[in-house]
Amino acid sequence: MTDREGDSDHPFSEGEGFGDDYDEFDLDPPELGVDPAKVDPVDSRVVTDTLDRQNIDSDEVDASELLDVGLNYIQINRFEQATEAFERTANFAEDDLLAQEAWTNKGVAHAELEEYDEAIGAYREALQIDSESEHAATAETNLAYALWEFGETAQALEHAERAVEIDERFAEGWFNRAFFLSERGLAEEALHCVDNAIRLGMRNSQVLEEKAEILEELGEYDEAEEIAEEANEMRERAEQRVMEEREEMAGQQAGGGRPPNREDVEITDPGRVPEPESDDDWQLE
Incomplete structure (x- = not known):
């Protein structure tokens, strides 16, 4: 082993050092538009979500196409990737109805992973946007199912009843x-x-x-x-x-034979069923 103690004869560079910061490279982190006092330290998503909004202009993101990506992930049982796609859809969506659909589908993906606590949170996010919209009934009935699986049986029936009141x-x-x-x-x-x-x-x-x-x-x-x-x-x-x-x-x-293209796969809202074509097709008792 070479004893490096006392070895001070190494010829170090005597350059003039670095000049001004490069435009393309800076050691200083970007300034995030977030009040640290309002950030839950347990929420690991806040930095990622903030960087997404900062680095990507919302005008450059087609939220509806991002929603389709999540639905395609569900079609092939890639539920973890689906949750990420749906959350980003909700973050970028400028239309409340689209954001609500994204949160509802995120809950579906979490439920498929048996992550019922996360599913409950996603459904509640959807209902906070609009409790009377066309997606609200789906969110309510799926919330009822997640609550049941999570052991909250009393609340489950309440939300199931709320679903049919809405639709x-x-x-x-x-x-x-x-x-x-x-x-x-x-x-x-x-x-x-x-x-x-x-x-x-x-x-x-x-x-x-x-x-x-x-x-x-x-x-x-x-x-x-x-x-x-x-x-x-x-x-x-x-x-x-x-x-x-x-x-x-x-x-x-x-x-x-060729594999199916995206156009060959019919994307539907998980949990939703086709409605009758006319009011004469059904009658409540």
Whole structure:
């Protein structure tokens, strides 16, 4: 090992040093337009979000396209990336309705990751923007689900009821309300709610299974058995379709078929169901 102590004969540079700061490079950090007294030190996003707004002009960001990026991430089950895309959409969106849709979808992505606390926060952010808009019912019913999973069962029913008050044609809102009522032993009210969901077009194996369980609670065993059989047949058909689609995709790949483009994928608002084409297609009980 070389002893470097006492070795002072090294010829250091005697240059004139640096002149003025370069325009493209500065050791000083940028000044952030944030009052430190108002920043939660636990909130690790504040610096990133502030830098985003400072470095990127909002006019250069198409928030609606950024929302589509998040929805595409959900389509391929990349939920963590989806949450980031939706949060940036909300930050850049100049339209409140678009920002509300972004927060609602961010909650959906968090729920898929079973991050219910974060999902609850996202839904509440959405509802703070507008509690009566077209996305408010979706936010309310999804908030109800997240609260239920988080153990806040009493609040869950309140928000499920609020969802159908905002939009009485919201099928998933009626289905979630039916579930929460059934869990509380209010089977008759639950049956009316699940029937409304079915009338509004939400007819799948999950809904039929819930209706069968409610009918069993009411002692309607014969009808419950018929509904359960229909649900089972529907599930088997859905599984068969999935298998056929996988086989078809495998055949296309083997034959050099092209992968789907973005235009081939239909993007829909998670949690939302198609509404009937006319008021004559349904009737509440």
